[in-house]
Structures are given as structure tokens and as C-alpha cells.
Amino acid sequence: MSSLEKRLAAFSKLPLRAQLAMIASTRSNPTLAQNQEYLEGLERVHAECLQASTPEQKAVYEKAQEKLLNG
Structure with a gap:
């Protein structure tokens, strides 16, 4: 199993x-956001x-998503 798979x-x-x-x-981190394979895998x-x-x-989840998007 590769590191990415792990x-x-x-x-x-995770919840x-x-x-x-x-x-x-990950999206907001300039370094991590450059790794499209990793970000796509997370998504x-x-x-x-x-x-x-x-x-x-x-x-x-929907409550948490609303909080995250609306601050």
C-alpha cells in the first residue's frame, strides 16, 4: 500500500x-493545495x-458544513 493510500x-x-x-x-494551505492527486483523493x-x-x-455533517461555509 502506497503512502497516499495509507x-x-x-x-x-475520520468523522x-x-x-x-x-x-x-488542505485547500487553504498553499503547499498542500498544489498536490491535486492528494486533494482529489480526499474529496x-x-x-x-x-x-x-x-x-x-x-x-x-450538514450543520458543520453550513458553519464552515458561513464562518
């Missing part, structure tokens, strides 16, 4: 809110986790 596997175990925060911080894993989440998890 990081994405660990990322997939959805933590994933969202990590994606946002892909996040989408998969969101798809597999329960309605309750999605509700908590």
Missing part, C-alpha cells in the same frame, strides 16, 4: 465533520463516506 485509508476513518475540515484546510473518499453515512450522520 493516508486516504486513515482519512476515511465526516473532521474530513470536511481537513479538506478545507473522493469523503464523497464515498458521505454516500455511506446514516441520515443522522448527514444531518450533523
